[in-house]
Structure formats: structure tokens, C-alpha cells
Amino acid sequence: MAAGDRGGTVLALATEPRFAQRLRRYLEEEQILDVRYRLQKVPGGSVALPVLEGKLVEQRLQELQESGPRELPCRLLRIQSPIPSKAASVRTPAQKLCSELQRMVLGLGESWSEELERDVPHSWQRHGDLVLLSEDSFSAALWTKLGSALWETVASALGAQRLARRGRVLPGGMRFPSVTLLLGQDGWVEHVDNGIRYTFDVTKCMFSPGNITEKLRVASLPCAGEVLVDLYAGIGYFTLPYLVHAAAAFAHACEWNHHAVEALRRNLALNGVQDRCHIHHGDNRQLQLQDVADRVNLGLIPSSEEGWPVACRVLKKGTGGVLHIHHNVEALPAPSCLQPAVPMNEQRPPEDSSSGEQEDGQRELQSPEEMEGGGKEMLAARVRPVWQRWAEATAARIRGLLEELHGQPWQTSILHIEAVKSYAPHVHHIVLDLECRPTLPA
Numbered sequence: 001m002a003a004g005d006r007g008g009t010v011l012a013l014a015t016e017p018r019f020a021q022r023l024r025r026y027l028e029e030e031q032i033l034d035v036r037y038r039l040q041k042v043p044g045g046s047v048a049l050p051v052l053e054g055k056l057v058e059q060r061l062q063e064l065q066e067s068g069p070r071e072l073p074c075r076l077l078r079i080q081s082p083i084p085s086k087a088a089s090v091r092t093p094a095q096k097l098c099s100e101l102q103r104m105v106l107g108l109g110e111s112w113s114e115e116l117e118r119d120v121p122h123s124w125q126r127h128g129d130l131v132l133l134s135e136d137s138f139s140a141a142l143w144t145k146l147g148s149a150l151w152e153t154v155a156s157a158l159g160a161q162r163l164a165r166r167g168r169v170l171p172g173g174m175r176f177p178s179v180t181l182l183l184g185q186d187g188w189v190e191h192v193d194n195g196i197r198y199t200f201d202v203t204k205c206m207f208s209p210g211n212i213t214e215k216l217r218v219a220s221l222p223c224a225g226e227v228l229v230d231l232y233a234g235i236g237y238f239t240l241p242y243l244v245h246a247a248a249a250f251a252h253a254c255e256w257n258h259h260a261v262e263a264l265r266r267n268l269a270l271n272g273v274q275d276r277c278h279i280h281h282g283d284n285r286q287l288q289l290q291d292v293a294d295r296v297n298l299g300l301i302p303s304s305e306e307g308w309p310v311a312c313r314v315l316k317k318g319t320g321g322v323l324h325i326h327h328n329v330e331a332l333p334a335p336s337c338l339q340p341a342v343p344m345n346e347q348r349p350p351e352d353s354s355s356g357e358q359e360d361g362q363r364e365l366q367s368p369e370e371m372e373g374g375g376k377e378m379l380a381a382r383v384r385p386v387w388q389r390w391a392e393a394t395a396a397r398i399r400g401l402l403e404e405l406h407g408q409p410w411q412t413s414i415l416h417i418e419a420v421k422s423y424a425p426h427v428h429h430i431v432l433d434l435e436c437r438p439t440l441p442a
């Protein structure tokens with residue numbers, strides 16, 4: 001039963017069949033026709049038109065009876081077991097939500113406005129039974145008058161048990177999502193991604209679905225027997241694919257945010273790899289670890305530069321290894337005669353502000369293929385020289401750091417440059433796979 005209906009009945013205006021369409025138009029204009037239900041015949045041959053309930057509606061109906069068109073004779077009654085309209089059954093969740101809220105507002109004796117309509121969320125993210133609303137929803141003062149019934153109605157319209165709303169992402173290294181729980185006991189959710197289970201508290205940690213291509217790539221790397229150091233482990237987005245799919249023998253996961261550490265701990269256990277990972281809780285720049293790693297993951301954007309000296313220290317001194325260096329590289333467009341125009345879908349805000357499964361609005365762009373429409377190769381071909389220059393400069397810097405650290409010559413070679421996603425207009429999140437080896441004495 002929809003909220004506000006009494007005992008499965010709805011209020012309706014009954015009129016003779018020949019007046020039904022005129023009355024329908026009148027009720028539509030007055031915005032009091034309840035479009036969730038069909039017009040239906042009632043005993044006596046009249047047609048009943050479902051109407052919304054609430055003080056404002058009662059007032060309108062009274063006006064209709066007192067001063068409405070004389071030639072529209074009608075009477076109020078209740079329809080038992082009303083039949084849902086076709087429109088109601090094909091409405092999107094956003095439309096359903098909007099009409100439920102409209103009914104609540106009218107029921108309070110308030111009027112529905114364009115401002116309220118704009119304030120109703122049109123997209124959200126679903127994390128199992130928890131729906132995460134965007135920060136720009138429900139900002140009008142009026143909503144507070146609806147009390148907790150508001151969140152119960154929103155959750156039920158969206159088929160959720162728990163509700164949360166996103167706030168601002170705080171600047172700085174610590175990435176608190178500032179999400180507020182509106183309905184429910186806690187914000188812990190679970191995702192399955194490429195066969196790996198991840199749990200985290202949406203009110204405390206971020207989830208980055210935009211990194212899916214990189215997580216898949218990492219999962220397919222041949223790492224059997226290797227020791228990995230993940231300098232920016234978060235909840236384990238990369239640590240877990242390395243351990244579960246890429247068969248890394250052991251991982252050292254560094255993370256300074258205790259909420260992420262808690263989620264990482266749970267995720268290692270959920271996937272049965274807790275015995276192959278040591279969590280280093282704290283600032284990785286203070287890491288007391290050296291000469292252990294075959295591979296180092298530096299998954300921090302816009303830049304992981306502060307972690308480069310640490311990465312060099314943890315790499316195995318005798319054999320070296322591979323660094324996966326994430327970075328945002330800006331490629332300003334060349335004059336239009338030399339370069340194709342930047343496609344519209346590159347013009348999007350940073351992916352960091354979103355997480356989870358996007359619904360009902362524009363879907364989150366998840367891979368370079370999706371971003372570009374023309375495919376990853378096109379994207380790569382277009383901006384590769386800038387990436388290449390950045391990669392070469394980085395390779396030289398890392399070689400310098402390694403030589404300074406060990407007092408002997410090292411070689412660094414660019415194995416691969418991966419485009420992860422478009423981060424902002426003309427800015428791409430890329431990953432450089434850099435092989436670093438000590439040069440053997442001749």
C-alpha cells in the first residue's frame with residue numbers, strides 16, 4: 001500500500017462517463033489527479049478519477065464543487081483496490097520518487113514547486129541495500145518538515161533499506177567522503193568486483209569504480225612468487241587483485257587512514273588472504289622497510305611523487321623490480337588545425353567524487369574505451385607524446401634516486417603506459433610500468 005492510502009483505498013471524484021475526460025483535464029491542470037491509478041467504472045455507471053489527498057487538495061476540491069464549472073457534476077468517494085495506471089508501472093524510479101514526495105508535500109498542506117522538483121535526486125548510487133544520494137539533493141528547508149518519514153519514503157521508493165547522502169570530499173591526503181547516514185544503523189556495504197569481495201563503510205571510505213580497468217590489468221600481471229609493496233593501499237583495491245588473481249606471494253600494504261585500514265583488514269579476511277599481507281598503518285614516508293619488493297604499486301593521484309624515494313628504498317637491492325606509478329598528466333589541446341577536437345564526454349568532473357553503481361542519470365564512465373567512444377587506441381594516439389615525455393622524465397628521476405641510494409648504476413625502462421581514465425578536461429590518469437634493475441658490473 002502506498003503511503004497515505006487508507007486501507008488500500010484512494011480518494012476519487014466520480015462523474016458521468018460523458019464528463020470524465022473534461023474532469024480529467026481539469027484535475028490535471030490543478031495538479032491533483034493521482035496519476036498512479038487508472039480511471040475506473042464504479043457501481044451506478046459513473047467513472048471515478050483518483051485524486052491526491054491532503055489539505056491543499058481538499059481545499060481545491062471544495063473550490064471545484066463551489067465555483068468549478070457547473071457543467072461538471074461530481075461527487076467524492078473512495079475506490080477499493082485501485083488499479084495502477086500504465087504510466088505508473090512504466091515510470092522510472094526517479095519519477096516514482098518524485099510523485100511520492102509530491103504527495104507527501106501536498107499532504108502537509110504545502111505546495112509543490114519547481115525548486116522542490118529540482119531538489120529531488122535524479123541519480124544515485126546503489127551499494128546493495130544502501131542508496132547513496134548526491135550532495136545537491138534535498139537542500140530545501142521544507143524537507144525537514146517531513147521528518148524521518150521523508151527518508152523512509154525515499155528508501156522505499158528506491159527499493160532500499162538504508163540511505164546516505166554524499167557531502168563534500170575534504171581536501172588533503174586523507175580522503176574522508178563526508179557521507180551522512182540518513183536511514184539505517186551503519187554504512188558498511190559490500191561489493192564483488194572481478195570475483196573479489198570488498199567491504200567498506202560508505203560514510204568513511206571512498207570506492208573508485210573508475211579504476212576498474214586498472215584493477216583488471218593488475219589482476220592479469222604475472223606476479224607468482226613476488227613480494228609486492230602497495231604504498232597507497234586504501235581498502236585494498238590493488239592489493240587484493242595482486243594477491244587473489246596475480247598470485248603475488250606476499251604484500252606489504254601501507255595506509256594511513258584508520259577507516260581504510262579497518263576495511264582493508266576485513267577485505268583480506270573476506271578473501272582468505274590475510275596471512276599473505278602485512279598492513280603498515282601509518283605514513284608510508286616513515287616506512288621501516290627496505291630491500292624486499294619485486295613490485296611496488298604507487299596508486300595515488302594526482303601524483304605519487306612523494307612516494308618515489310620510498311619505492312626506491314623498498315625495491316630489492318640486488319635484483320630491482322617494477323614500479324607502477326600513477327599520475328595525472330595534463331595534455332593541453334594543440335591548435336585545432338593540428339588536433340581533433342576533444343570529445344564532449346571528456347568534459348566531466350573528477351571521478352574521485354563518485355563511487356558505486358550509478359543509476360538513472362548519466363552512468364559513470366569506467367574505462368578509456370567508454371570515455372572516448374573511439375576507443376583507447378585513439379585516446380592513446382592523441383596524447384601519447386605528453387605521456388611519453390612525462391614517463392621519460394620520471395624514468396630518469398627514479399634512476400637518479402636509485403643510483404644515489406645504492407651508489408651504483410641502475411637502469412630504468414618504460415615497459416608500458418596505461419590510460420586509466422579521463423580525470424578532468426585534458427587531464428588523464430595514467431600508470432607508468434617502470435622496470436628498474438641494478439646494472440651488473442661488466
Ligand SMILES: C[S@@+](CC[C@H](N)C(=O)[O-])C[C@H]1O[C@@H](n2cnc3c(N)ncnc32)[C@H](O)[C@@H]1O
Pocket residue numbers: 173174175208211231232233234235237238254255256257260282283284285299300301
Ligand atoms: C586514491 S586512494 C588509493 C586507493 C586505491 N589505490 C585506488 O586507486 O582506488 C589513496 C590512499 O592512499 C592513502 N594515503 C595517501 N597518502 C598516504 C601516505 N603518505 N601514507 C599512507 N597512506 C597514504 C589514502 O588514505 C588513500 O586511502
